Amino acid sequence: MSSNLFSHIETALARDPDSVILETLDGTETRAEALLEAVDRMASLLASLGLKPGERLSAQVDKDAMNVVLYLACLKAGGVYLPLNSGYTDSEIEYFLSDAEPVIHVCTTSRQAGAEAIAARLGGLQVQTLDLDGGSLRAAFEAHTGRFGATVARAPSDLASFLYTSGTTGKPKGAMLTHNNLLSNAQMLTQAWDYSTEDTLLHALPLFHVHGLFVALNLALVNAAKVILLPKYEVEAVLQALPRTRVMMGVPTYYTRLLSEARFDRALTGHMRLFISGSAPLLVETSDQFFERTGQRILERYGMTETGMSCSNPLNGDRRAGSVGPALPGVQARIVSEDGAPSAAGEIGSLQVKGDHVFAGYWKLPEKTASEFTDDGFFVTGDLATLSDDGYVSIVGRGKDLIITGGLNVYPKEIEDVLNDMPGIKESAVIGVPHPDFGEGIVAVLVAEDTLDLDAVKAACRVAMAAFKLPRTWHIVDELPRNTMGKVQKNLLRERFG
Template sequence: MTNPNLYSLFQQTFSQQPDAVAVETEDGRTWTFGELEAHSARMANWLTTLGLQPGDRVMVQVEKSVPALVLYLACLRAGVVYVPLNVAYQAAELAYFMENAEPRLVVGDPAKHDVLRELTQRLGVAHLATMDASGQGSAWTDAQNHAAQHRVAAVAGSDVAAILYTSGTTGRSKGAQLTHDNLASNVQTLHRYWGWQPDDVLIHALPIFHVHGLFVAAHLALLNGSPMLWMARFTPAQVLQWLPRATVFMGVPTLYVRLLQEPALSPAVCARMRLFISGSAPLLTETFHAWQARTGHTILERYGMSETLMLTSNPYDPAEGPRLAGTVGRPLPGVQVRVVNESGTVCATGDIGGVEVRGPNVFPGYWRMPDVNAKEFTPDGWFRTGDMGFVDAQGYLTLVGRSKDLIITGGYNVYPAEVESYLNELEGVEESAVIGCPHPDLGEGVVAVVVARPGATLDPDALLAAVKNRIAGFKVPKRLFVVDQLPRNVMGKVQKNLLRQRYADAFRTATS
């Protein structure tokens, strides 16, 4: 019987071409598939010697590096649960994640060692290890003392492989549990649907602490046995240098906007490219058409979530239809998508409603949140995404908004309630409202509107400086306005639609 452990799927590819290049970094360093196999075995053995058992959580907040990818593979093969965190998260956020996930091991940047040591000791985390931007640190050093062979842990397909924390409307992050079966089904579906070829080469320009960079981009390259041209951080110049060698590129809309600003971008540079994919945030129609004009390629936009992995995609094969600007395509094979009204009835074609989904890619629920799960899933097993949209006559899904007020800035999710909770704790702040406004580079920029307590005088710059020390940089408002009162309806609810109208031009006169 085949082991459902996701690593077993990758291991089949690794064993077929151990000497082939799996990753090439910006400095020219290469890693073979055989090296990924051997180093992940050493790390898996190290995890075992720490006393970690299948199902234990490993929380990781490190910069992107190949050793960080190896650590993820090691967690898979050891059967422990991988919990990646955005590197921008600060101490208050980390404390909540540790309290909620109860990891047995935390791996963090050596620069944050003192903060992490205090948190892990206070919260009873058994082990703390380090890994820096180059991949060096105690995690890597200690793993080298172990054997380069490791028997992949036997797991059930329904066992949790990873937990991704995604902010909630209550201001508290929720841990989306993804199983080995969820991850395996999605990568295999995308591999077929997007027509991966034996000679494909991927430019990997995304972070690896979320779905897009790790569970889509890296997974597909590993499954296909394709080299990854690996960028620690996105730079347009490096992408342009690598484009003539590559065939696949995945990016958030912000990356495409920045590449379009480069004079060297041309059809000639993209001549070998097979596929450009965009996701994690809405792709503006202007960007879609500008990319066609500049490169001769049509971007494929798709739709997914931390809780569901990939759900829909514009067609890869032209025989299945065109790639339409402003849409996220049709449901992937095996995935069901429906749009329902407030009564739960499926909407007619073209009518807007709530997007609900079902399929082997959809997570079983949030970590330790049974009450939330009961609300987020329908009685017949569909997950309520919180997105609003409609399906046209061709079966393409178009998203028109988010019922949960989610802001997507540069591909990262920001929930207003969380940012508001930090602003409201600051001295002199009576209340706040956080909204997303059009931003020329990020898609949406975070804007805060704050009301002072009676007798208090608020300095916008001082408020922003204070909140910067408490939350991740991408969540920090890029504009903050102090007002006498917030607009409310007759029920007393803040009318954020009016605020969005009032501050729609917040980023049109200045660059952020």
């Protein structure tokens, strides 16, 4: 079989052509045979528009079944798929398009004028539109009768996609993901989570991110399992869809919002096989509340754009709140100190991973790529973590979030864990900002409940932690800034309170 990821999806779907693969909230179904036919026709259309194997197609479109068809058709035709956040501005899009050099850019009609102006400046870029109920690409697809035929063979090391990292420091970098990267990660997760065609996935995540596209969707498709595709996350829609699903993947915010609904209880969730959380740290408090409400422990896992998933709490076994579990099958994970020596159990160090799932490097940045790998081939994730005696990884924070104050290392998560357990505090973020005396000063940003006694919080902190870890400045905000996947954007907090 070709190493093209779509070849594996195609084989899985062809086993039961009549099985329902995609379903919308209103009950509209797409069966395997119809999906394969649509993908074949779209691949033929893309080829007629000029897409050749190895060339990039970028997409900034709304989430629906046609978004799935576009992605799979790009793979089938041997193209490289570049999904772009629907919230990106025209100036951000111009950077991505100039860097990635796609031959086709697909966007909504509302973004057409901006995209065409960018295309005129760049040259050699074709703009197509795709809306939920129209657009030039949809119209061309509906009129197109051509067939593509055999899926383009690709080598394991050929690119299937690349995604731009969030760019919290410097310009975003394109993380190049090969067919083998994506396939191996789907196979790891199939084994770790015992995923099968019997599963139905509630899909409320975006399709422009590694979590929604390469974890959730790929995992379901390689197993020919049904996906209930929600256009976006809405609590009411999730509550309606849950009775028809067995697996849900989400970010912590999805689960905190469900917990605010009294209807979300054991009666509604008793049939569920698995709730999975990732993309941002899950508070121990949220994990515990979820367990009390449903009798099920959320399975927390760890991954990033450059690697897909690397660690996961076990399907059967001890799912530890506050930990992302052991390394997945086929993944090597280690924690090392600043001098590169292995860290002792429980000691904070740099998390490094190795395996077939690790990306091929950063697009057009060979020196940056080389600097992110060790001499023995481990990828330096940039995350700080600890490793337990029995192999469970716990993420402490990003390396760049480490605060060095008065020459002493302070890990924000240590302070945040203390703060988040205190009455009156809904959540917290701790950052370091320039300080003339200490180098960096510690700032605590709090989201308060209805009442908060800040003096009591400060007094409790003086009891709970060493003096050098105490925040020097405190701010109360209505909410913490987050990106699309729920990660707190500490760079924005540093800009605001620095």
